[in-house]
Amino acid sequence: MLGYAIRRLILAVPTLFGITLVTFFVINLAPGDPAQLQTQGIMDSQVSVRVYEELRQYYGLDQPVLKRYGQWLWRLARLDFGPSMSTDRRPVWHKIRERLWPTMSLAILSLGISLAVAIPIGIYSAARQNRWFDTVSSTVLYALYSVPSYVMAVPLILLIAVQWNLLPFQGMKSDDYEQLTAFGKAADLIKHYTLITFCFSYGALAYYARFVRQNMLEVLRQDYVRTARAKGLCERHVIMRHGFRNALIPVVTLFGLLLPAVIGGSVILEVMFNWPGMGRLFFESMMSRDYPTIMALTFITACLVLLGTLLADLSYPLVDPRIAYD
Amino acid sequence: MTEPTNLPSLPDRSEGYWLSVWRSVRRNRRGLAGLIVVGLMFAVWIFSPLLATNQPIVCKYQGRWYFPAIVELFQARRTGPQWINKSLPFNLPQFDAKKELSSEDFAIWPLIPYHEYEQTSDFLQPPSRRHWLGTDELGRDLAARMIHGTAVSVKVGFVSMGIAAVIGIILGGLAGYWGGIVDMIISRIIEIVICFPVFFLILAIMVWLEPNILNVMIVIGLTRWTGIARYARGEFMRIKGQDYVVAAHSLGIGHARIMFRHILPNSLAPVLVSITFGIANAVLVEAGLSWLGFGVQAPDPSWGNILRTAYDSLSIAPHMVYPPCIAIFLAVLAYNLVGDALRDAIDPRLRGAA
Numbered sequence: 001m002l003g004y005a006i007r008r009l010i011l012a013v014p015t016l017f018g019i020t021l022v023t024f025f026v027i028n029l030a031p032g033d034p035a036q037l038q039t040q041g042i043m044d045s046q047v048s049v050r051v052y053e054e055l056r057q058y059y060g061l062d063q064p065v066l067k068r069y070g071q072w073l074w075r076l077a078r079l080d081f082g083p084s085m086s087t088d089r090r091p092v093w094h095k096i097r098e099r100l101w102p103t104m105s106l107a108i109l110s111l112g113i114s115l116a117v118a119i120p121i122g123i124y125s126a127a128r129q130n131r132w133f134d135t136v137s138s139t140v141l142y143a144l145y146s147v148p149s150y151v152m153a154v155p156l157i158l159l160i161a162v163q164w165n166l167l168p169f170q171g172m173k174s175d176d177y178e179q180l181t182a183f184g185k186a187a188d189l190i191k192h193y194t195l196i197t198f199c200f201s202y203g204a205l206a207y208y209a210r211f212v213r214q215n216m217l218e219v220l221r222q223d224y225v226r227t228a229r230a231k232g233l234c235e236r237h238v239i240m241r242h243g244f245r246n247a248l249i250p251v252v253t254l255f256g257l258l259l260p261a262v263i264g265g266s267v268i269l270e271v272m273f274n275w276p277g278m279g280r281l282f283f284e285s286m287m288s289r290d291y292p293t294i295m296a297l298t299f300i301t302a303c304l305v306l307l308g309t310l311l312a313d314l315s316y317p318l319v320d321p322r323i324a325y326d
Numbered sequence: 327m328t329e330p331t332n333l334p335s336l337p338d339r340s341e342g343y344w345l346s347v348w349r350s351v352r353r354n355r356r357g358l359a360g361l362i363v364v365g366l367m368f369a370v371w372i373f374s375p376l377l378a379t380n381q382p383i384v385c386k387y388q389g390r391w392y393f394p395a396i397v398e399l400f401q402a403r404r405t406g407p408q409w410i411n412k413s414l415p416f417n418l419p420q421f422d423a424k425k426e427l428s429s430e431d432f433a434i435w436p437l438i439p440y441h442e443y444e445q446t447s448d449f450l451q452p453p454s455r456r457h458w459l460g461t462d463e464l465g466r467d468l469a470a471r472m473i474h475g476t477a478v479s480v481k482v483g484f485v486s487m488g489i490a491a492v493i494g495i496i497l498g499g500l501a502g503y504w505g506g507i508v509d510m511i512i513s514r515i516i517e518i519v520i521c522f523p524v525f526f527l528i529l530a531i532m533v534w535l536e537p538n539i540l541n542v543m544i545v546i547g548l549t550r551w552t553g554i555a556r557y558a559r560g561e562f563m564r565i566k567g568q569d570y571v572v573a574a575h576s577l578g579i580g581h582a583r584i585m586f587r588h589i590l591p592n593s594l595a596p597v598l599v600s601i602t603f604g605i606a607n608a609v610l611v612e613a614g615l616s617w618l619g620f621g622v623q624a625p626d627p628s629w630g631n632i633l634r635t636a637y638d639s640l641s642i643a644p645h646m647v648y649p650p651c652i653a654i655f656l657a658v659l660a661y662n663l664v665g666d667a668l669r670d671a672i673d674p675r676l677r678g679a680a
Binding site for chain 2: 011015018022026027029030031145146148150151154155157162163267268282286289297298301302303305309
């Protein structure tokens with residue numbers, strides 16, 4: 001087990017290096033740079049050229065690409081993402097830090113909700129396979145699973161937020177948030193979270209429920225379940241103790257794969273809901289060609305995915321002692 | 327699909343692999359429904375000049391016969407607003423006005439007698455008898471734009487997955503066939519590409535390519551091949567140990583020929599499942615990119631940028647929201663259903679997994 005973990009970690013090193021390589025060169029070899037974008041507004045061509053050159057020098061863009069890559073790597077090794085190249089010139093880390101919580105809270109919330117709803121549905125419909133609940137929930141879940149989250153989001157926004165005016169859909173807080181009482185603040189936050197959390201979680205929910213049901217069905221066909229039934233255990237006991245615990249194994253490992261997916265898939269939804277999260281920061285940096293922020297965000301998400309797959313692989317033998325790597 | 331199985335001259339010929347897959351897909355009602363929707367999308371794409379254009383299909387005009395829409399159908403259709411000018415002589419109000427001159431003139435109009443670029447003075451109108459799905463912010467007929475937007479969604483899925491399939495099968499095949507160091511390197515490359523959340527990588531590339539449909543297709547193809555490569559790798563690995571491959575080796579057949587003639591056809595089925603799901607995803611990614619403004623650009627219609635104009639005028643024109651949403655949903659659902667049916671047909675162990 002330990003040997004396997006170490007081997008996986010060693011294999012992750014070239015992958016990590018490859019990630020830095022792709023991240024840096026996809027973004028830096030692009031035509032056009034932040035200096036160009038920021039000097040577009042200057043009418044006087046001579047001034048424009050001078051400012052452009054100065055800006056390039058200021059950002060260090062006049063140096064050869066390979067040298068910049070080296071510098072970037074060296075800073076990255078110390079977890080320093082450098083100053084951003086947007087007009088505010090704040091450190092990239094500060095920009096990301098304030099966007100971290102909205103995205104992470106959303107990811108955790110939607111994962112928690114989808115698991116909490118999906119597991120009971122999955123178990124119940126597997127325990128009563130082909131009864132009406134199973135048929136109805138399977139059909140509904142399949143349909144939900146096929147509706148892309150942003151395609152679901154626009155009609156929802158239209159109906160709930162615009163036409164019925166029940167919930168807000170722009171941003172995380174109302175404009176008068178600071179003036180509200182503590183209770184009012186909480187209510188305001190909950191209102192703003194509701195729609196976007198639903199859009200984030202229903203897809204994962206449908207996926208999980210189908211997954212749990214499928215695993216349960218497989219487990220319930222096993223000999224030990226038949227034995228448990230034969231020795232006269234009550235159905236509840238058979239399902240929960242003998243069935244569900246074994247069906248949980250793949251679900252646990254799926255967790256490591258889904259968290260980064262939730263973060264990575266959030267660009268459109270965050271732009272749509274004007275959510276101050278990492279996805280929208282990515283979109284905004286893209287528009288202003290803020291290289292360091294784009295690279296930092298891409299790098300962070302890629303690392304999260306790598307970590308997620310590693311954890312998923314390593315957690316297999318932990319949750320199921322029958323699986324052994326060597 | 328021809329069916330050589332029942333020919334009397336071939337009494338002992340057993341059912342081929344692809345034929346049995348086709349039979350199984352055909353028995354699957356959901357899969358068949360998906361296939362029909364995909365077929366309908368193709369039909370709408372091909373016949374879009376007959377379904378929605380401002381020129382009549384057939385008309386008699388001042389004693390002479392014209393077939394403008396049919397001519398348009400067979401012409402190589404350039405996309406772009408230059409079509410507005412080409413279509414001027416025959417549009418509906420003008421024809422009606424000139425009809426007074428001679429009573430013999432008549433015309434059979436397409437279902438939607440508007441062109442996708444044709445601007446009228448009815449801005450953001452709700453559905454009515456003249457405009458079945460209403461009009462957008464420039465007074466263009468929404469139904470016409472939806473019909474012509476189908477082309478993007480059909481093409482994007484197949485072209486991008488075509489590119490992805492070529493890359494995926496070659497890389498995955500090489501890795502699976504050669505193993506060892508080649509496998510090691512290619513597996514690392516696959517792992518690296520997988521690590522980037524799809525949308526991040528595509529957006530990053532789209533910023534420095536000119537946003538148009540061709541580039542969208544190329545970028546989706548260049549980033550979405552990893553699933554295909556993994557399947558191809560597994561299949562090549564499995565098949566290279568089979569007796570008929572060993573036999574081919576001992577006959578002295580070259581590696582390239584073994585890879586493409588002996589292994590590839592037998593490994594195609596699982597890869598095809600992956601491609602079908604990939605098409606669903608590509609449709610989705612394209613619509614998302616167009617929504618963000620990086621995909622199909624303004625005058626050209628696509629479901630994604632129709633959804634964007636709908637989103638931008640939510641409170642004043644709610645009628646624009648549903649058509650693109652329903653279309654995207656149906657397209658994605660259809661490809662998913664076909665993919666499920668294919669998977670069930672190919673791997674009986676997974677049957678009922680949906």
